[in-house]
Amino acid sequence: MKDAVPSRPRQALRWLTAQGALHAGALLISSGCFVLLFQTDLWSGVTILFYRGLILLVVAFLVSVVATAALAGLGRAWGLRRRDALGACVLSLALNLSVFVIFPVTVDRSISVFLLGQMAAHPEERFSAERARAVFESVYLGEFRQIERRLAEQTASGNLAADGDGYVITPQGRAFIRLSGLVAKVFQTDPRMVDARSPALNAPPH
Structure with missing residues (x-):
């Protein structure tokens, strides 16, 4: 009995070490797989980065589940179970999704x-607000045609529908705006982004 008492802290430490290694391995496998998948042509027909990323995240998650389950099987002597692999992979999926949204999606869409x-x-040049606005209008809106891109993406997402030579918002799009309004209220973002009741927009065309 005397030998069993000091062995418990060692067993707990060994289990914690094994859990840390398992979670680190799951993160490395899923993150590496996710990045490598983006270098392939898999689902390249999905032109919306966020949607393609979600698909590739699922693929990377499935690969990591298989690989991490094998690692958990090897660590049974250290107290690991195969269900631990699933937990590690779910955590890795959440972390990968967060990084994907914060960095690649922001880089792809941020003004x-x-x-x-x-x-x-042009690091040696000074940009006034007027010059920045002119560059935004001529390059971002003009040369890069980002408004057309957004309209096409929202149509593909189901938030807009083509109507003659223009677009109209769909019930799904209105539901999304209601949800966005709730998010704006909860997190105190600029409400004008989702509540665009501007006199200039609502005025009838001349």
């Missing part, structure tokens, strides 16, 4: 990133 990129291309 701030666009303006910083334009200024980085």
Whole structure:
């Protein structure tokens, strides 16, 4: 009995070490797989980065589940179980999704990133608000045709529907705006982004 008492802390430490190694392995496998998948042509027909990323995240998650379950099987002597592999992979999926949304999706869509990129291309020059606005209108809206891109993406998402030579918002799109309004209220973001009841927009055309 005397030998069993000091062995318990060692067993707990060994279990914690094994859990840390398992979670680290799951994160490395899923993250590496996710990045490598983006270098392939898999689902390249999905032109919306966020949607393609979600698909590739699921693929990376499935690969990591198989690989991590094998690692958990090897660590049975250290107290690991195959269900631990699932928990580690779910955590890795959540972390990968967070990083994907914060970095690649932001880089792909952010107006701030666009303006910083334009200024980085001319580091010795001064950009006034007027010049930044002119660059935004001529390059972002004009040359890059980002408004057309957004309309096409929202149509593909089901939030808009083509109507003659224009677009109309769908019931799904209105539901999304109601949800966005709730998010804006809870997190105190700029309400004008989702509640665009502007006199200039509501005025009838001349």
